[in-house]
Amino acid sequence: MRLQLNLNQNLDNYEDFYDMLSDSHNDLDDGQSRMLDAELVLLLSNHIGDLNVLRQAFALARVNVERALPR
Secondary structure, three states, rough: OOOOHHHHHOOHHHHHHHHHHHHHOOOOHHHHHHHHHHHHHHHHHHHHOOOHHHHHHHHHHHHHHHHHHHO
């Protein structure tokens, strides 16, 4: 069975999540902030553990970035 990326609301409180994400970047320079984002991707990818779901997430994230910030 192939799992699908869950695009439905799955967080109990988006505001708390956003605050936590934003706060985690406090007092970091740009390089440290990018490294934190990369570390989060690796940790959460390991937690998810399903390459099919991760492929879907990476593809969707890339499409969203390219649409939001075209070259």
